Amino acid sequence: MGSESGRESTDILIIGAGLAGAATAYHVRREAAGTAALFAHAPPRVVLLEKEHLPGMHSSGRNAAFVRELMDHASMQPLGTEGAKFLQRGELAEFRRCGLMLLGDGDVEAREHFPPARGKGLWRPTEGIVDVAALLQGYLTGQDVRVETEVKGWVRRGDGLRVATSRGEFTCRLLVNAAGPWAGQVGGLPLTPMKRHLVQTPPMPGIGADWPFVWHARDGLYFRPESGGLLLSPCDETPAAPGDYAEDPRALEDLAEKVERLQPDLGELSVLTSWVGQRTFAPDRGFVIGFDPRDPRVFHVAGLGGHGVTTSYAVGRLAAEMILRGTEPTGNPFSPARLVGPGS
Ligand SMILES: Cc1cc2nc3c(=O)[nH]c(=O)nc-3n(C[C@H](O)[C@H](O)[C@H](O)COP(=O)(O)OP(=O)(O)OC[C@H]3O[C@@H](n4cnc5c(N)ncnc54)[C@H](O)[C@@H]3O)c2cc1C
Incomplete structure (x- = not known):
């Protein structure tokens, strides 16, 4: 960091220290050799600004921690495969292979892998659970993270930006919008945060610690063993402004109804704790990774939905490559231009 008449200056300023911002910062540091042409320093100076008192308080701290290689979109599949293969190696955070039983698809007898199941399923043996807190910490180790620092807005200044925050002004060459559920508001993008509930039961008799992640994809129910009980979701998707929400009793009733109908052998479940997170989507549900066509000093890493x-x-690797090269690859399927037009 430098200082310019009371203002701090840096090369790259990242809004948000969730998985998107943290992984981008991680790869910029690793891959930055030979970038002096674009930034004043090689490697460029990177600062992450996080409005909360800790990183990972929002989507990155409220998810199911499931590493599911299969993506919803063909364009995202290479990132799903690359990301899953990396996490399966357990280099930054512990990975526990448990497998995925996708009920309703496939031709495997489901009870071979999940005794209480009926019918057929698709079995994916390599999927598993990652320690998300350790992963986020791994990306952030050695990074310059400023907590309780909220970005309020920015203006152009020469070939960079002047950024107003709750803790003074920064100047930077590139501003990265990795604000998760707030990324639409912060970056002027048509992104929608969708609420989703997760429920943790107390320890229950009969739960197998070796059960897989079980997903009734068509009916919208998933669960996996956790701490002697189950972690479950009714797979709700309710659009809402970015923020913190109390649990909606209707979502919990919906979960109870689905468990009773689809997995009656599990018995009646009680709730130890539950919470609401937000998954953030572009209208086409594709990721948003690239320069803002309205101002290429702004870069977006957003809309990671349920795959972040x-x-x-x-x-983070793809974002860092684009940032360090200063361009998007030809035909970038994640380009923000598809959402806001080609710019002027
Ligand atoms: C219930 C649930 C279950 C999920 N399960 C899985 C799963 O099993 N597997 C999977 O792959 N994915 C899953 N996901 C998706 C995954 O959690 C997200 O895609 C990922 O965490 C998004 O990371 P992010 O960094 O974009 O957002 P976030 O983690 O929300 O980070 C954005 C950060 O930006 C900060 N911020 C916002 N505005 C500002 C500002 N103006 N100034 C400074 N800071 C700001 C916020 O405080 C926040 O910390 C799940 C999500 C949910 C909600």
């Missing part, structure tokens, strides 16, 4: 744990390593 699995893909974080690959998303």
